[in-house]
Amino acid sequence: MLTDKIYTLxxxxxxxxxxxxxxxALNKFLINNGFDAQVIDYLPDYFKQYNQLLPxxxxxxxNVFKGFIKSILLVKYRYILKNKFDFFKKEIKITExxxxxINELQDDFNDNSYYICxxxxxxxxxxxxxxxxDVFFLRFTNSPNKFSYAASTGNDLSNEIVLRDKINxxxxxxxKIMLREENVFNLLTDSNKKKSCMVSDPVFxxxxxxxxxxxxxxxxxxxxxxxxxNLSYNEELYNAAISLAKKRDLNIIEIERCEIKHxxxxxxxxxxxxxxxxxxxxxxxxxxxxxxxxxxxxxxxxFNKNFSVFIDENRGERIKNLLNIFSLDVCNLKFNxxxxxIDYSSINKIIEEYTAFSRKELLNCLEQA
Numbered sequence: 001m002l003t004d005k006i007y008t009l010x011x012x013x014x015x016x017x018x019x020x021x022x023x024x025a026l027n028k029f030l031i032n033n034g035f036d037a038q039v040i041d042y043l044p045d046y047f048k049q050y051n052q053l054l055p056x057x058x059x060x061x062x063n064v065f066k067g068f069i070k071s072i073l074l075v076k077y078r079y080i081l082k083n084k085f086d087f088f089k090k091e092i093k094i095t096e097x098x099x100x101x102i103n104e105l106q107d108d109f110n111d112n113s114y115y116i117c118x119x120x121x122x123x124x125x126x127x128x129x130x131x132x133x134d135v136f137f138l139r140f141t142n143s144p145n146k147f148s149y150a151a152s153t154g155n156d157l158s159n160e161i162v163l164r165d166k167i168n169x170x171x172x173x174x175x176k177i178m179l180r181e182e183n184v185f186n187l188l189t190d191s192n193k194k195k196s197c198m199v200s201d202p203v204f205x206x207x208x209x210x211x212x213x214x215x216x217x218x219x220x221x222x223x224x225x226x227x228x229x230n231l232s233y234n235e236e237l238y239n240a241a242i243s244l245a246k247k248r249d250l251n252i253i254e255i256e257r258c259e260i261k262h263x264x265x266x267x268x269x270x271x272x273x274x275x276x277x278x279x280x281x282x283x284x285x286x287x288x289x290x291x292x293x294x295x296x297x298x299x300x301x302x303f304n305k306n307f308s309v310f311i312d313e314n315r316g317e318r319i320k321n322l323l324n325i326f327s328l329d330v331c332n333l334k335f336n337x338x339x340x341x342i343d344y345s346s347i348n349k350i351i352e353e354y355t356a357f358s359r360k361e362l363l364n365c366l367e368q369a
Contacts, residue, residue, distance in 0.1 A: 024091055028091075229290070237333070310333045
């Protein structure tokens with residue numbers, strides 16, 4: 001077994017449940033397999049606003065006052081969410097020192113340790129300041145032991161030649177390029193494709209039992225309910241959830257978002273500002289799930305839940321890919337508005353094969369490096 005340290009880089013400072021849960025999963029999997037693994041605490045400028053209770057954003061002059069008032073009204077929400085996310089981060093082994101730039105990282109990490117960038121949309125320029133971030137391509141170290149795991153560009157960059165060439169150049173010194181979506185693989189040069197493979201999102205590296213053990217609370221909501229996990233407002237999701245709730249006489253529990261107006265508040269039984277572990281609790285004990293979240297879909301599958309997912313045509317490629325892997329196209333809300341009753345007996349076999357390959361591929365890369 002390797003004695004070298006393994007450092008991982010991902011969006012662990014994002015106020016996204018999925019981002020933090022996938023970060024936890026990869027860190028936990030590596031530690032469970034005997035590695036000394038840590039997540040580098042990297043917080044670039046473009047992410048700092050997500051960690052502020054009163055974020056200062058650029059508004060048109062006519063909207064400055066309106067934006068300021070909105071920020072004031074949402075301080076309580078951000079305060080509660082920040083505390084819950086900070087508490088969950090204690091479950092993850094993160095470096096004591098925080099880094100804000102590639103120069104700071106170069107001072108401490110230019111060695112022969114093992115480095116893994118991923119998972120999540122770390123190569124999505126629309127997230128990383130409208131350009132790809134060199135740090136998420138491990139440009140701060142000359143270590144020969146560079147890997148990606150389930151890294152994603154989020155959107156299709158095939159028509160963006162400059163970015164595509166830059167990505168291929170940056171990946172040329174990686175030992176192994178493990179990807180989550182085919183659209184990234186299709187961007188690669190032949191030489192980079194030869195050292196690439198498709199793997200699962202890190203949340204699948206842990207077993208269902210591992211995740212259940214993370215649910216330390218009793219049932220957060222005692223009565224039978226539908227869970228609505230809606231990352232951005234979507235009328236179809238609300239209408240479908242409300243319709244099924246009336247049909248089956250169920251309550252609707254919603255994961256609260258950072259918003260002022262709510263067009264369906266009278267139809268929602270309870271809105272909850274959830275920590276990542278509380279989200280797991282609410283998914284696990286739900287009767288049915290409506291979501292437009294990639295990781296909401298992942299955990300619906302892991303916990304063998306009946307669910308429907310709304311897929312955004314512009315940003316939903318990764319969810320489509322996930323449903324295709326598990327032959328769950330019926331769960332696409334656009335194609336099927338009926339209540340889904342999923343037979344997981346065959347799907348669980350696919351999950352086993354899918355995760356076994358990903359675990360083996362990752363461990364083999366590290367142990368043979």
